[in-house]
């Protein structure tokens with residue numbers, strides 16, 4: 001998924017934050033202009049990091 005480029009200046013984005021659970025980058029930033037992308041929430045990771053919260057189906 002190297003499709004990410006800055007919306008403002010078009011430069012390549014760099015990893016700003018990684019998921020605590022799966023270590024996949026979930027937020028990117030542009031050190032050219034300071035643009036920071038939205039943080040992607042991994043729902044499954046959040047659930048597993050909370051020790052398997054049981055959800056009602």
Ligand SMILES: [Zn+2]
Nearest residue numbers: 006009030033
């Ligand atoms: Zn930029």
Ligand SMILES: [Zn+2]
Nearest residue numbers: 019022042045
């Ligand atoms: Zn994750």
